[in-house]
Amino acid sequence: MASASPADLFSRGNAAYEVGNYQQAVTLYDSAAARMTSAELLYNRGDAHFKLGEIGRAIADYNRAYVLKPHDKDIGYNLAFARQYRPDKSLTIDNPLMRMFTALLCVPDAASARVLAGLLFFLALAALALLLIRGQRLFGWIAIGLGVVFLYCFISAISWGEVTNPAHAVVVQPELTLRSGPGPDYKEIAVVHDGLEVMVRERRPDYVLIQIPGGDGGWVESNSVEQIFAR
Numbered sequence: 001m002a003s004a005s006p007a008d009l010f011s012r013g014n015a016a017y018e019v020g021n022y023q024q025a026v027t028l029y030d031s032a033a034a035r036m037t038s039a040e041l042l043y044n045r046g047d048a049h050f051k052l053g054e055i056g057r058a059i060a061d062y063n064r065a066y067v068l069k070p071h072d073k074d075i076g077y078n079l080a081f082a083r084q085y086r087p088d089k090s091l092t093i094d095n096p097l098m099r100m101f102t103a104l105l106c107v108p109d110a111a112s113a114r115v116l117a118g119l120l121f122f123l124a125l126a127a128l129a130l131l132l133i134r135g136q137r138l139f140g141w142i143a144i145g146l147g148v149v150f151l152y153c154f155i156s157a158i159s160w161g162e163v164t165n166p167a168h169a170v171v172v173q174p175e176l177t178l179r180s181g182p183g184p185d186y187k188e189i190a191v192v193h194d195g196l197e198v199m200v201r202e203r204r205p206d207y208v209l210i211q212i213p214g215g216d217g218g219w220v221e222s223n224s225v226e227q228i229f230a231r
């Protein structure tokens with residue numbers, strides 16, 4: 001397997017998936033993912049995890065694929081679909097206006113938003129400099145227009161930064177007990193389940209402090225949650 005190319009491993013993973021050998025598919029996808037980054041690969045691995053009943057790992061992969069291809073309807077659909085299977089239902093009330101605003105900010109993908117924000121910033125400064133040097137009002141309007149688009153791209157980049165926050169993690173254990181301290185002898189605080197998306201607030205050897213939706217938190221073993229995005 002070590003000599004196989006990532007594309008070959010991906011193809012063999014797809015073949016294993018097609019015949020229902022989902023564990024083998026995940027193994028092949030893992031090997032391919034170690035040497036390539038692909039929204040299709042992450043999406044397919046998410047599907048294989050979902051077939052295995054690993055909701056948390058499926059959600060993690062769909063999140064990764066979404067960042068690479070935010071306008072892919074299949075990725076967005078499967079991410080929302082997998083979230084419906086979480087035993088812990090979200091307590092957050094869905095706000096249509098906020099959803100529309102978030103979708104607007106996701107028009108450029110993460111990399112494009114960062115590049116465009118930087119480019120537009122310098123173009124706006126150049127237009128402003130020309131306004132000061134030549135005194136032509138046209139350059140002022142160009143600077144304003146570029147500044148508005150820059151502001152949009154800048155906010156979009158910040159929004160993507162929140163989405164890809166390395167503190168973003170997902171529970172990958174069927175049932176997980178949160179404790180008041182980093183060890184099995186501390187008081188039990190709450191029980192959560194596979195697929196719950198959390199934020200990692202502190203790390204200790206073998207343990208992490210996680211915050212669950214709603215603001216509560218507790219200590220769990222490090223291997224019971226999966227970091228979605230690397231630093």
